[in-house]
Amino acid sequence: FTARYLSDYQVSNFSIATVDLTFELADTATIVTSTMAIKRENKNAKQLVLDGEQLKLVSLQINQQDLPESYYQVSDTQLALDISADEFILTIVTEIDPLNNTSLEGLFKSGGAFCTQCEAEGFRRITYYLDRPDVMSTFSTKVIADKKSYPYLLSNGNKTAAGDLPQGKHFTCWQDPHPKPCYLFAVVAGDFDLLEGSFTTQDKRNVALEIFVDKGNLPKAHHAMASLKKSMLWDEETFGLVYDLDIYMIVAVDFFNMGAMENKGLNVFNSKFVLADNESATDTDFFNIEAVIGHEYFHNWTGNRVTCRDWFQLSLKEGLTVFRDQQFSADMHSAPVNRIKNVRLLRSKQFAEDAGPMAHPIRPEKVLEMNNFYTLTVYEKGAEVIRMINTLLGAAKFRKGMDLYFARFDGMAVTCDDFINAMSDASGVDLVLFKAWYHQSGTPILSVEEGFSNEQYQLTLTQTNPSQKDGSEGKALHIPVAIELIENNKVIRRQLLELTSEQQTWTFDNFVEKPVLAVLADFSAPVKLSINQTDQELATVMAFADDEFCRWDAGQQLMLNYIKALIDDSSFALPNSLLTTYQAIFDANTDNAFKAEQLSLPSFDEVVAEIAQVDPIKVVNAIAAVKLFLVTGLTASFEKTFIDNKASAYKYSGEEVGQRALKNVCLSYLSLLEQQQSKVVEQYQSSDNMTDTLAALACSADNNLVDLAGQLQHFEQKWHSTALVMDKWFSLAAQQCSTNIFSSLDRLLAHPLFSLKNPNRARSLVGNFSVNNPRYFHCQSGQGYQFLAEQIALLNEINPQVASRLITPLIQFRSFDLPRQKLMRAELEKLTTLKNLSKDLKEKLDAALA
Numbered sequence: 001f002t003a004r005y006l007s008d009y010q011v012s013n014f015s016i017a018t019v020d021l022t023f024e025l026a027d028t029a030t031i032v033t034s035t036m037a038i039k040r041e042n043k044n045a046k047q048l049v050l051d052g053e054q055l056k057l058v059s060l061q062i063n064q065q066d067l068p069e070s071y072y073q074v075s076d077t078q079l080a081l082d083i084s085a086d087e088f089i090l091t092i093v094t095e096i097d098p099l100n101n102t103s104l105e106g107l108f109k110s111g112g113a114f115c116t117q118c119e120a121e122g123f124r125r126i127t128y129y130l131d132r133p134d135v136m137s138t139f140s141t142k143v144i145a146d147k148k149s150y151p152y153l154l155s156n157g158n159k160t161a162a163g164d165l166p167q168g169k170h171f172t173c174w175q176d177p178h179p180k181p182c183y184l185f186a187v188v189a190g191d192f193d194l195l196e197g198s199f200t201t202q203d204k205r206n207v208a209l210e211i212f213v214d215k216g217n218l219p220k221a222h223h224a225m226a227s228l229k230k231s232m233l234w235d236e237e238t239f240g241l242v243y244d245l246d247i248y249m250i251v252a253v254d255f256f257n258m259g260a261m262e263n264k265g266l267n268v269f270n271s272k273f274v275l276a277d278n279e280s281a282t283d284t285d286f287f288n289i290e291a292v293i294g295h296e297y298f299h300n301w302t303g304n305r306v307t308c309r310d311w312f313q314l315s316l317k318e319g320l321t322v323f324r325d326q327q328f329s330a331d332m333h334s335a336p337v338n339r340i341k342n343v344r345l346l347r348s349k350q351f352a353e354d355a356g357p358m359a360h361p362i363r364p365e366k367v368l369e370m371n372n373f374y375t376l377t378v379y380e381k382g383a384e385v386i387r388m389i390n391t392l393l394g395a396a397k398f399r400k401g402m403d404l405y406f407a408r409f410d411g412m413a414v415t416c417d418d419f420i421n422a423m424s425d426a427s428g429v430d431l432v433l434f435k436a437w438y439h440q441s442g443t444p445i446l447s448v449e450e451g452f453s454n455e456q457y458q459l460t461l462t463q464t465n466p467s468q469k470d471g472s473e474g475k476a477l478h479i480p481v482a483i484e485l486i487e488n489n490k491v492i493r494r495q496l497l498e499l500t501s502e503q504q505t506w507t508f509d510n511f512v513e514k515p516v517l518a519v520l521a522d523f524s525a526p527v528k529l530s531i532n533q534t535d536q537e538l539a540t541v542m543a544f545a546d547d548e549f550c551r552w553d554a555g556q557q558l559m560l561n562y563i564k565a566l567i568d569d570s571s572f573a574l575p576n577s578l579l580t581t582y583q584a585i586f587d588a589n590t591d592n593a594f595k596a597e598q599l600s601l602p603s604f605d606e607v608v609a610e611i612a613q614v615d616p617i618k619v620v621n622a623i624a625a626v627k628l629f630l631v632t633g634l635t636a637s638f639e640k641t642f643i644d645n646k647a648s649a650y651k652y653s654g655e656e657v658g659q660r661a662l663k664n665v666c667l668s669y670l671s672l673l674e675q676q677q678s679k680v681v682e683q684y685q686s687s688d689n690m691t692d693t694l695a696a697l698a699c700s701a702d703n704n705l706v707d708l709a710g711q712l713q714h715f716e717q718k719w720h721s722t723a724l725v726m727d728k729w730f731s732l733a734a735q736q737c738s739t740n741i742f743s744s745l746d747r748l749l750a751h752p753l754f755s756l757k758n759p760n761r762a763r764s765l766v767g768n769f770s771v772n773n774p775r776y777f778h779c780q781s782g783q784g785y786q787f788l789a790e791q792i793a794l795l796n797e798i799n800p801q802v803a804s805r806l807i808t809p810l811i812q813f814r815s816f817d818l819p820r821q822k823l824m825r826a827e828l829e830k831l832t833t834l835k836n837l838s839k840d841l842k843e844k845l846d847a848a849l850a
């Protein structure tokens with residue numbers, strides 16, 4: 001395996017103007033014929049080197065003449081051709097085996113359907129090609145398959161022909177008018193139910209909307225259809241971006257490595273992000289479906305019309321598109337609650353990545369396996385970087401920047417620098433220093449010092465940036481810090497400070513007494529905050545800041561301080577003032593969803609991110625102790641809120657979602673008290689919706705309640721034939737906080753419905769155990785680590801991408817105390833000796849053990 005470097009980028013020696021593909025689909029021997037119009041762009045380039053993996057070369061022709069064997073060489077990864085003509089037609093026939101393709105990259109079978117996944121470098125598993133995003137071509141595709149088994153044959157663009165063929169076969173032809181890189185190519189063949197809809201664009205064109213789902217699932221596709229229409233309208237209204245083909249198709253499949261894929265005009269989705277109905281989907285599922293449908297739709301402009309020059313620029317499309325989907329969700333629902341959720345994800349997962357062995361800038365500089373870089377850093381931190389540009393420019397100038405970006409680069413493959421330059425040219429805002437966010441990794445620490453004298457308030461901000469992989473020091477970044485100053489329980493000043501050096505001081509005049517600071521309003525920068533605020537100051541911010549994020553975050557800081565105190569000393573006595581502060585959350589006149597977030601304590605991961613080399617069991621115990629203290633002291637408030645927010649029949653609407661969230665947070669607290677546990681049983685039995693059912697089950701699993709076994713059995717009987725719901729069942733079972741968990745896990749692995757070949761299943765059992773069962777994943781015997789490592793070893797052969805994602809908790813061993821580090825390292829070292837170790841795992845193991 002050889003690493004690739006951003007600094008080695010060179011333009012392609014050859015271009016491909018058009019490519020015509022014919023697929024003769026068959027389970028183990030699909031024939032792909034590719035005819036390309038190729039041109040030499042660099043006169044000094046002698047050889048045409050095409051990428052290709054796991055392909056059987058059947059034939060090769062130049063301008064319809066067989067190419068003699070002495071003119072080409074085939075290796076495991078390439079086809080190199082000696083061609084003297086400067087322009088020629090190259091025809092390549094390959095044979096591939098979709099049925100046995102368990103990596104789910106290239107062409108594979110999911111259930112009974114054929115489908116493809118080409119991003120990042122999967123197209124090379126379909127045919128020999130210049131598999132890089134800056135080679136853009138016009139694609140036409142002909143798909144041939146058995147008509148009875150595969151009534152729908154789909155590809156990108158518009159359908160141009162269809163008809164029957166001998167032996168019960170049929171074909172369709174597709175033409176995509178927009179030149180694209182091959183990673184956006186897709187083919188699907190199967191027997192589906194089809195939900196049809198339509199959308200009229202602002203320029204009055206009619207777009208056919210088609211959602212393909214497994215037979216019988218049509219009623220579960222309506223929410224996805226409604227979400228798609230909302231996305232299309234939002235992008236027109238917010239960014240003036242209009243859809244550009246006559247048809248937009250979405251296919252839902254059960255076997256998929258990630259959430260979804262934005263192939264031009266033909267999105268392929270993990271069915272988890274399409275299918276929902278009131279009985280089987282949670283509020284979170286409904287929310288996520290809308291967000292992912294939006295995300296993939298928004299890629300049509302940010303990703304497809306303007307794409308990436310090379311894969312190091314991935315954040316160009318992903319950071320920007322995540323920012324767009326976050327804004328969309330904020331507009332559709334509560335903006336502050338969404339912002340809180342974004343920040344929780346960033347703090348719990350991205351901060352850990354930034355502190356771990358795979359830390360990389362949002363624009364990585366060195367890559368062994370590209371699939372390893374579809375990360376929280378590239379996506380979520382990437383979105384934070386775009387958000388900071390939005391904050392620094394203001395909404396109007398940001399929009400001007402977007403307009404200029406499209407005007408300049410439509411139809412091109414460009415870089416992150418091209419994006420920032422468009423932003424700064426359109427706005428006149430200097431972003432030279434800001435660019436460092438693209439090449440510096442690690443989470444900056446923002447320290448806050450306050451001073452007060454002679455009616456003057458002084459604020460000193462200091463940034464500390466972690467040293468980089470190459471040993472160089474972290475440099476000062478351009479950090480927007482939005483603040484509020486509170487005097488007499490009122491915000492009297494609001495300002496956006498721009499920290500552009502290591503340390504800066506601001507002074508504010510005319511204060512009678514020292515104001516209370518609310519800092520990082522709306523989480524204006526992805527940094528860790530180091531600030532000493534008293535409980536009293538935090539309570540003031542919680543009650544009187546205008547910015548909801550600050551109000552929420554002050555509560556989190558307060559709780560975090562006490563969780564830390566308990567980690568230091570488990571006999572630390574929590575003060576009763578904490579109860580008063582918490583009671584104020586119940587009493588405030590705020591919306592339920594926001595209250596639910598305020599009542600939720602910092603998660604295990606969020607706490608781990610704050611403390612060096614921590615004992616994980618101490619973290620679990622400290623969080624549990626704070627929770628128990630609060631519910632013991634405020635039982636009546638939790639109980640009243642729980643009862644007051646019991647809704648009647650299920651409805652997915654903002655108000656009801658908030659009520660359920662608040663009620664279920666209260667239930668989670670109450671379930672710690674024995675005399676309240678009947679509420680869990682009662683909710684499980686009476687629930688008419690998946691949100692409440694799962695909330696009750698989670699209480700049973702987290703507290704290992706006696707009713708758990710019966711509930712799991714009942715749930716399994718009811719849902720055994722609904723795959724997406726059984727994923728939830730496996731997750732819940734893996735989350736059981738019980739000394740018997742390891743024998744349970746063995747039984748779950750042997751369950752007839754369990755298979756590591758299905759990524760959703762693998763994630764729900766293996767992933768959920770290692771992420772959401774910290775007490776046993778981190779148990780002192782090392783059994784938890786061993787369990788994960790064993791599954792990873794199996795997945796290494798089946799599906800390297802999934803294996804490589806699931807290994808995350810193990811490679812972050814440096815966050816924990818030395819005994820754990822030793823145990824985790826030992827498992828990682830064992831994995832290095834696997835035969836057929838995939839590139840994906842190798843890259844992470846090497847980084848972790850370096």
Ligand code: B3K
Nearest residue numbers: 119120260261262371374
């Ligand atoms: N672009 C795809 C992700 C592809 C992942 C390849 N391993 C989905 C998305 O971000 O929209």
Ligand code: ZN
Nearest residue numbers: 295299318321
């Ligand atoms: Zn994306």
